[in-house]
Amino acid sequence: MKRTKKEHYKIAWLPGDGIGIEVLEAAKIVLDKVNLPAEYIHGDIGWDYWCKEGDAFPERTINLLKNVDAAMFGAITSKPVKAAEEELAPELKGKGLIYRSPIVRMRQLFDLYICLRPTKAYPGNPLNFRNDIDIVVYRENTEDLYSGVEFNTVPDELAETLSKLSKPFDKFKNLKSNDYAISCKINTRKGTEKIIRAAFEFAKANNRKKVTVVHKANVVRATDGIFLEIGKEIAKEYPNIILDDANIDAMTMWLLKNPYNYDVLVAPNLYGDIISDLCAQMVGGLGFGCSGNIGEDLAVFEPTHGSAPKYFGQYKVNPIATILAAKMMLDWLGEDERAAKIEKATAEVIKEGKVRTYDMGGDDKTLDIAKAIADKI
Numbered sequence: 001m002k003r004t005k006k007e008h009y010k011i012a013w014l015p016g017d018g019i020g021i022e023v024l025e026a027a028k029i030v031l032d033k034v035n036l037p038a039e040y041i042h043g044d045i046g047w048d049y050w051c052k053e054g055d056a057f058p059e060r061t062i063n064l065l066k067n068v069d070a071a072m073f074g075a076i077t078s079k080p081v082k083a084a085e086e087e088l089a090p091e092l093k094g095k096g097l098i099y100r101s102p103i104v105r106m107r108q109l110f111d112l113y114i115c116l117r118p119t120k121a122y123p124g125n126p127l128n129f130r131n132d133i134d135i136v137v138y139r140e141n142t143e144d145l146y147s148g149v150e151f152n153t154v155p156d157e158l159a160e161t162l163s164k165l166s167k168p169f170d171k172f173k174n175l176k177s178n179d180y181a182i183s184c185k186i187n188t189r190k191g192t193e194k195i196i197r198a199a200f201e202f203a204k205a206n207n208r209k210k211v212t213v214v215h216k217a218n219v220v221r222a223t224d225g226i227f228l229e230i231g232k233e234i235a236k237e238y239p240n241i242i243l244d245d246a247n248i249d250a251m252t253m254w255l256l257k258n259p260y261n262y263d264v265l266v267a268p269n270l271y272g273d274i275i276s277d278l279c280a281q282m283v284g285g286l287g288f289g290c291s292g293n294i295g296e297d298l299a300v301f302e303p304t305h306g307s308a309p310k311y312f313g314q315y316k317v318n319p320i321a322t323i324l325a326a327k328m329m330l331d332w333l334g335e336d337e338r339a340a341k342i343e344k345a346t347a348e349v350i351k352e353g354k355v356r357t358y359d360m361g362g363d364d365k366t367l368d369i370a371k372a373i374a375d376k377i
């Protein structure tokens with residue numbers, strides 16, 4: 001899955017909006033310092049394009065992503081369906097355009113089935129919950145409750161079919177079509193196998209001892225049942241790695257109680273979303289959560305935080321998450337040495353504590369952090 005080094009790369013550069021623009025600017029300073037032989041190609045994406053064109057992820061950006069080695073993505077403002085409709089340009093209103101998160105679409109369109117979220121407590125970070133936390137989350141990234149199969153108004157045919165097929169549906173069958181809504185949690189065997197195998201392969205390649213399968217199979221028996229069952233099957237192929245499993249609710253408690261019990265976590269999409277935020281908070285919060293959306297042909301790297309419109313223009317947010325995302329991109333491209341340089345310099349800046357953004361108790365600006373990291377390379 002990991003690439004082999006090339007002499008020249010094409011990287012799609014997708015700042016998005018809000019502070020996405022600022023943190024990507026910071027990451028660029030660091031990438032330039034390691035002299036990555038790359039052409040960075042800007043792609044339009046984000047709230048402005050929704051308002052002006054009715055599409056936050058325009059076709060031209062999709063085409064750009066078909067022709068690059070990897071992409072860096074900043075952040076995007078998104079709003080609930082009704083609020084989004086109100087901000088459309090007048091000529092686009094009333095056309096039935098529906099806002100869907102560009103990053104979720106991107107993950108599905110390009111089958112970026114792995115969401116890789118390493119969470120490491122860098123020594124000296126005053127925001128660490130405990131020292132030495134080093135947990136890696138493998139989140140399934142295209143299925144589950146993110147499948148996009150949802151009904152705000154439930155069609156009669158669907159209600160009829162469900163009343164024939166499902167006993168528990170009796171409770172809902174006399175409701176009117178818009179008195180309830182349905183969001184489908186769809187998990188395929190193939191998609192589940194792919195993410196679980198990826199987590200075990202990672203554990204094997206990196207000498208990790210344990211993989212914990214996160215689920216709620218005691219209640220959500222069909223879909224999470226598959227997830228756990230396949231986890232157990234695949235684990236047999238990796239006799240040197242311990243298989244562990246836990247319900248998502250208990251998992252949140254145990255993670256806080258003893259983070260050292262965990263090594264690699266693998267989870268369906270929504271639980272992975274939740275658990276990765278919890279992990280990020282244990283190693284410093286929004287400023288440290290980095291993420292790779294990885295498929296066979298393309299990988300897109302991003303900070304996990306949002307676009308924080310209220311901070312936009314102030315250059316005050318912590319860019320470390322995005323700088324670590326750039327490091328992940330280099331790892332994926334096979335640029336191990338350059339990646340290691342960025343991580344080492346970032347760790348040094350964190351440890352020294354001379355340059356810090358507000359979240360870490362300092363008053364330095366976004367680009368000051370990037371320059372301090374670049375100076376150590």
Ligand code: IPM
Pocket residue numbers: 101103104273304
């Ligand atoms: C994340 C985010 C996204 C998600 C949102 C912005 C759609 O929370 O990357 O974790 O839910 O996957």
Ligand code: MG
Pocket residue numbers: 273274277304
């Ligand atoms: Mg999230």
